[in-house]
Amino acid sequence: MKLYGAMLSPFVRKVALVAREKGLTYELCRFRGRDGFFPEFLACSPFAKIPAIDDGGFTLSDSSAIVLYLDARYTAVPLIPAEPQARGRTMWFDEFSDTILAGAGLKVLFNRLVGPKVLKVGGDEAIAAQGERELPAIFDWLESVVPAEGWLMGEALTLADISIASVLHSLTFVQQWPRADYPRTLAWYERMAARPSWQAVVAEEFPIPA
Numbered sequence: 001m002k003l004y005g006a007m008l009s010p011f012v013r014k015v016a017l018v019a020r021e022k023g024l025t026y027e028l029c030r031f032r033g034r035d036g037f038f039p040e041f042l043a044c045s046p047f048a049k050i051p052a053i054d055d056g057g058f059t060l061s062d063s064s065a066i067v068l069y070l071d072a073r074y075t076a077v078p079l080i081p082a083e084p085q086a087r088g089r090t091m092w093f094d095e096f097s098d099t100i101l102a103g104a105g106l107k108v109l110f111n112r113l114v115g116p117k118v119l120k121v122g123g124d125e126a127i128a129a130q131g132e133r134e135l136p137a138i139f140d141w142l143e144s145v146v147p148a149e150g151w152l153m154g155e156a157l158t159l160a161d162i163s164i165a166s167v168l169h170s171l172t173f174v175q176q177w178p179r180a181d182y183p184r185t186l187a188w189y190e191r192m193a194a195r196p197s198w199q200a201v202v203a204e205e206f207p208i209p210a
C-alpha cells in the first residue's frame, strides 16, 4: 500500500499506526515536489489533503475513511469494534480527535510550526493563542473518560486510542503535550507510546524544525 503524507500530520500518523497494528506494510510516499502536488497523489486525494492511499489500485483519502476501509478489508486485528454501541463510541472518539482536539490543537501546530517553519508561509499568533486557550477544557474532558488501566474502549486497543494519541503526539512539537496535570491521560498516552507500532512510526518522522 502507498501512503501519501508526512508524519507531522496526526491524520497520517493515525493511518500508519492502524496499518502497523494490523501488521500491514506501507510505502510512505511524498505528495508534493518543487512544482506542486504530484498527479499520482491528486488521483488519490482530489482536494490535496493528506493522508491518502493507493492500495493495489484502490485509492482513498481522509484518515477516517481509510481506517474504516483497512479495518473492513484486513480483519485479523480488528481496531473498530463490531458491537453497535462500542462501534459508535469508537467512531465518536475518532471524530472528537479529528474535529474537537485537532480543531484546537492544529491552530497551534499550523501557526507556530507548520506555517512558519515547514511551509515558510508564516503563521497567525492570535489563532495559535486561541487554540492554546481552547485546549485545557478539551484535556479536562479527556482526563474524565480515560481509564486508569487499559484502553478507551476496554481491554483491547482500538482506533479511539490511536486517533487521540496521534493528535497529542503532534502537539508535543509545539509544547502543548505532555502535561503532568493530566495524569490519567498521560499514563494512557505513555502506554500507547510504548507500543512497537508507535516506535516504528515515530522513527519515520522527519526532523522537526526547532
Ligand SMILES: N[C@@H](CCC(=O)N[C@@H](CS)C(=O)NCC(=O)O)C(=O)O
Residues within 6 Å of the ligand: 009, 010, 011, 048, 049, 050, 051, 061, 062, 063, 064, 098
Ligand atoms: N479529515 C481529514 C483531514 C485531512 C487534513 O486536513 N490534512 C491536513 C494535514 S494535517 C492537510 O492535508 N492540509 C493541507 C491543506 O489543507 O491544504 C482526515 O482525517 O484525513
